[in-house]
């Protein structure tokens with residue numbers, strides 16, 4: 001029987017030039033890359049770097065509630081990798097199936113996001129662990145909407161570790177039923193419970209949790225106060241031109257810059 005937790009108790013994850021836990025790890029960028037407007041994503045990527053982000057997010061393929069909504073586009077992968085090359089920062093994108101997984105690994109994506117809808121897809125989790133083992137690729141595992149806050153969430157992360165990749169980050173992103181006024185029910189408060197029980201760093205997603213740009217900075221600060229190792233934030237150089245969640249959720253680079261400064265301050269306390 002494997003005891004992954006004690007084996008990995010002191011495991012450290014390095015992404016780009018940050019060792020998680022030693023400095024706040026902030027991922028920022030578009031919810032969704034617009035393949036019709038590649039320059040917008042490149043412009044945002046430079047703005048994320050300038051604001052102090054450690055990695056850039058950009059959705060290539062999107063899990064949308066409505067089948068008629070934009071589902072993402074293979075062509076966006078090239079734009080994401082262009083942003084990586086121009087900024088020198090690691091990049092994050094969500095994969096939802098094995099085909100997307102192999103494209104993303106091949107392309108050089110640094111952080112693979114497993115979305116809330118797939119956090120209980122054990123065969124995908126196993127495959128992700130196997131396909132990313134020993135490749136310097138980290139996995140950001142979102143908490144699914146109704147997932148047990150601690151044991152079920154940690155167990156899902158262990159599927160990836162047991163598959164071969166211990167570089168897993170846990171990402172609370174709000175749960176259901178929703179809180180009236182927010183998109184989901186904010187759950188950054190589970191951070192200390194997770195950190196007590198696993199090696200995996202906790203990177204909170206305040207954007208999907210509260211779902212409104214104006215509440216994102218305080219939700220991000222709450223996460224850091226709870227002891228998160230960092231946050232993943234939707235940010236866009238021109239949110240109203242964004243697609244997916246960006247018009248509602250994305251903060252502008254100037255708001256992001258101030259947030260990152262505040263995060264560094266709270267980190268020192």
Ligand code: PEP
Pocket residue numbers: 031059063114115116117142173208245
């Ligand atoms: C996202 O990060 O854009 C996203 C779809 O997140 P979640 O899987 O948490 O809904």
Ligand code: MN
Pocket residue numbers: 031032208234244245
């Ligand atoms: Mn989104």
